Amino acid sequence: MSLDHIGDTVVAQAPSVRAAEYVRMSTEHQQYSTENQRDRIRDYATRRGLEIVRTYADEGKSGLRIDGRLALQQLIKDVESGCADFQVILVYDVSRWGRFQDADESAYYEYVCRRAGIQVAYCAEQFENDGSPVSTIVKGVKRAMAGEYSRELSAKVFAGQCRLIELGFRQGGPAGYGLRRVLIDQHGIMKGELERGEHKSLQTDRVILRPGPESETRIVNLIYNWFIDESLNEYEIAARLNGMRVRTNLDRDWTRATVREVLTNEKYIGNNVYNRVSFKLKKMRVVNTPDMWIRKEGAFQSIIASEVFYTAQGIMRARARRYSNEELIQRLRNLYRDRGFLSGLVIDETDGMPSSSVYMYRFGSLIRAYQTVGFTPGRDYxxxxxxxxxxxxxxxxxxxxxxxxxxxxxxxxxxxxxxxxxxxxxxxxxxxxxxxxxxxxxxxxxxxxxxxxxxxxxxxxxxxxxxxxxxxxxxxxxxxxxxxxxxxxxxxxxxxxxxxxxxxxxxxxxxxxxxxxxxxx
CATH class of the missing domain: 3.40.1350 (Trna Endonuclease; Chain: A, domain 1)
Known part of the structure; x- marks a missing residue:
């Protein structure tokens, strides 16, 4: 159905065409809020003689993907199932329909509606969405511009975040166990500590990290001591902390992952590291290589001494190293020469040796691994x-x-x-x-x-x-x-x-x- 024949003269007549409105706002600080969008849409509907019978609203949702946009998903579902009781969908402009990085995706969702006999109208655009060649060309350009705007904005935001990181300011995420987020103004004067879930309200304010209470910083140091001096692994440290009834910063039990976070994050030695993981434009999550990280060393007051931290990293790298078969045999040969005998327990208890399970997996059994270095278990007197x-x-x-x-x-x-x-x-x-x-x-x-x-x-x-x-x-x-x-x-x-x-x-x-x-x- 085309809206060309519906003009301003229909205002005096009873509304005869049922319509639904779709509004979307990506953030609560958006220049045009959903209320402003509704005002423009209602004005358009009044002039065209349309009756708005249903509203679909995505509040605070990005337009990059349909994921998370429950209102748009429901709208498409209603259209495809035949449950839609309207003939027109009113949208503020092309960008509100979505800033999809593939313009064809935006066109596809509109096509789904048109295939069901429901037209999509863009109320604030200067063209009529009537299916003409001109409107098709203009829509294609508008969709590409909407996606390009997100790409340009993403690049600008990322550059700004990198600059703030290099200046020593914290960018997003919880502080972590043993640390606290502190709000400072543009002159560097502390304004107060941010509690969990709190955010800055002024754009000129900044956030830094500082050590938390002594009880937590003591636990952080204990974790490093247990890992380095007592050779406990992450599971054993988590079990010990849970046995001591120590809770994480999220008030949960300790796990291998939470212990590893404390042992590997450079914020505990005062370094500000950013861009370790990317999820730009809502695309695939990418783990970046260290050369892509943005860092500022000595940005915050440290909890752990640098030499202690890097000792822990060395232990982890040695433990995670993947040995070749030749390296495994050489280490086993050296152990046999030093001890005079071999066993699964001896291998597991020797510092710096891969576990016995590694030898079993590579060589099929421990006996076969022993044979490569000339050891016969029967002689293990x-x-x-x-x-x-x-x-x-x-x-x-x-x-x-x-x-x-x-x-x-x-x-x-x-x-x-x-x-x-x-x-x-x-x-x-x-x-x-x-x-x-x-x-x-x-x-x-x-x-x-x-x-x-x-x-x-x-x-x-x-x-x-x-x-x-x-x-x-x-x-x-x-x-x-x-x-x-x-x-x-x-x-x-x-x-x-x-x-x-x-x-x-x-x-x-x-x-x-x-x-x-x-x-x-």
């Missing part, structure tokens, strides 16, 4: 000796504990399937043997894994000496204080670990001791 010692030590300590507690008047029930001890029907305990792992840097580590299925009240961790040939000391670890699946101990540990360390098991025996009650005379 030293490792077998250590295993034999551990198999003897475990039942010896269990039997010794049962006897000592019985001598002190207590009762012990041992589960033959799990070796869990129930003491005096009051608490349960189980024994864990921790081997000593010697890293290339000479440091020693003991990894203690808690049994998540048995959930004993107290885990007795027995640390072996550096040669794994004798008992070094004992840790009595209550489940209420250690909720994480594993912990890592060093030669020197923090007070929260050392307070549970004992040279003997006398303290455990004392917990089970029974005192005789004197009779009242």
């Amino acid at each position: 030293r490792y077998l000796e250590t295993n034999r010692f551990l198999r003897q030590l475990h039942p010896e300590i269990i039997a010794q504990t049962e006897k000592k507690i019985a001598d002190l008047g207590g009762t012990v029930l041992r589960d033959p399937a799990t070796d869990v001890l129930t003491v005096n029907h009051e608490f349960t305990t189980c024994l864990v043997l921790a081997r000593c792992q010697t890293h290339e840097n000479g440091r020693h580590r003991w990894k203690i894994r808690f049994d998540a299925s048995l959930l004993p009240d107290i885990t007795v961790a027995v640390r072996l000496d550096h040669a794994n040939s004798a008992t070094l000391d004992y840790y009595l670890l209550p489940r209420l204080d250690f909720g994480q699946p594993r912990i890592s101990l060093a030669d020197q540990n923090r007070i929260e670990f050392e307070s549970y360390r004992f040279d003997t098991l006398e303290y455990l025996y004392g917990m089970a001791e029974r005192a005789r009650l004197r009779r009242v005379a």
Whole structure:
């Protein structure tokens, strides 16, 4: 249906053509709001004798794609399904229909409406959308101009954002754990701290980052200490933080991803980095190479020392490195030369070695990997000796504990399937043997894994000496204080670990001791 025959003389007649209006505003600060668009559309409808029976409005939506524009999607759906009770769609201008980067996409949605017998009219344009060659040419130019405007605006905005980054100002996104966003005016005077969800109101204001409360900055430093000094991975750090009931800046549990964000983001050493990921013009999300990043070093006050941060990055790069088969064999050969034997546990516990699963995947099995360096597992006498010692030590300590507690008047029930001890029907305990792992840097580590299925009240961790040939000391670890699946101990540990360390098991025996009650005379 054409609108050419509907002129201003129809104003006095009763409206006979039903119409729907579509309005879109990309931001709330748009020069022409949806109200202004409606005023122009209603004026057009009055002069043409059209009755507006339905409104489709996309508030604060970009015109680059139809994704997220629920009103336009519903409009197209109503048209295609035959549910549309109108014959005309009124739009302010071509750009409000959309700034699609492919002009044919804009034309397609109009074609869908025209195919259903519904015309699209652009109220503020100087041409009549009547299907004539002239209107078709003008629409094509207008659509291309609308898309080009978005491209030019995107380039200008990006250039402005890059300039602000180089000046040390923050561009978008939450501050992150341990940091806070601070609002400053054009003279650099601080105006206040921005809470979560708050934004600046004046265009001349700027946002910078500063360290958050001491409790959070201390946790950030602990994360780096655990990662570097205790060799904990992201999963173990997240478990430890959750066990300490520490929440993220979004009040959620810690995960591998949130820990990794703290360990890899340069904002913790005061650097302002931008354009690591691009999503320009609502197209494909692209992860940019470091040479495309925009950065300003020393823009903010740091939380972590630079040498600590870059040490963590070096560990991550070494861990993520993909080795060739030749490199894997050479590392395995060096390990065999140093240790004199090989095993999956030895490979996994050696600092700087790829995991045993990597060797299994590349060579089909560990045996085949061993054969490349001339090692036969049957000759692993030293490792077998250590295993034999551990198999003897475990039942010896269990039997010794049962006897000592019985001598002190207590009762012990041992589960033959799990070796869990129930003491005096009051608490349960189980024994864990921790081997000593010697890293290339000479440091020693003991990894203690808690049994998540048995959930004993107290885990007795027995640390072996550096040669794994004798008992070094004992840790009595209550489940209420250690909720994480594993912990890592060093030669020197923090007070929260050392307070549970004992040279003997006398303290455990004392917990089970029974005192005789004197009779009242």
